[in-house]
Amino acid sequence: MRKKVFDLLLNFYRTKRIDGKRFYQEISVLNLKDRPLFKDLIWGSIRKWRYLNWLINRFVRGNITVELRIALLIGIYQVLFEDKIPDYAAIDTTVELTKSAVNVKNAHKLVNATLRHISIERDRLPLPPSEAILYSHAEWLYRYWRDRCNIPDLSLLLKVDSTVPPITMRVNRLKCTRDELKEKLIDEGIKVRNGYYSPDALIVENLRRDIRTLNSYREGLFYVQDEASQLISHMLEVAKYSRVLSICAAPGGKVTHIAQMQEDEGEIYAVDVSEEGMNR
Structure with missing residues (x-):
């Protein structure tokens, strides 16, 4: 199952998007008890993406391959944020994943050492230089909120915005x-x-x-x-018999809600650039 997570996150790293079709194909063949972990490893890793990559850069010296980075990212996420998985299990499964998925000499030893160090130091990990990194937000958005929106407690907003x-x-x-x-x-x-x-x-x-x-x-x-x-x-405040244009409409949540509010008495034009999303 973790190899499926690895492949999807590797593709995300390269394309900056999750392949939705492949995601649903992969999750459909998993048994029901494995599906929550599968989803959490993917979406959780993406939610913490910037912070996890900062930790990797902090604890691993030199350039590393993308494949090794993704293996580390999955492992660190489990150690720090998966409360239901003991650290030893998270480390062992990530080491085994690295052996099969990363074609770098002794990569599994580096993964093992890095994850064990982070596990031991979890309560003493260094803080990133920016809250935008800590809460995995884009720097431009953080600066916009900080400099132009006069938000009383920006730290709280960032924290809440990064929770499930x-x-x-x-x-x-x-x-x-x-x-x-x-x-x-x-x-x-x-x-x-x-x-x-x-x-x-x-x-x-x-x-x-x-x-x-x-x-x-x-x-x-x-x-x-x-x-x-x-x-x-x-x-x-949509009314019955009104005409509505929904742009970026996939997968259709707001469209169906509007139709419901119109009591199915109206016209809705739903468009999206993603054929995959519209088919969902």
């Missing part, structure tokens, strides 16, 4: 109310609470299964969509 959001559902009001969906989810063993801002949002608190196996999902009673994205459609 909760799984949030958007109720399909064409089929049920939010309270009705909540009751149905409780019957399926899923604990949820109302969102903070969107009247259509339910935040999941204890999901321990593939969300696609829920009967309420199969019946089309909800769509997985972050609360901030849900608010965009409400801000439009």
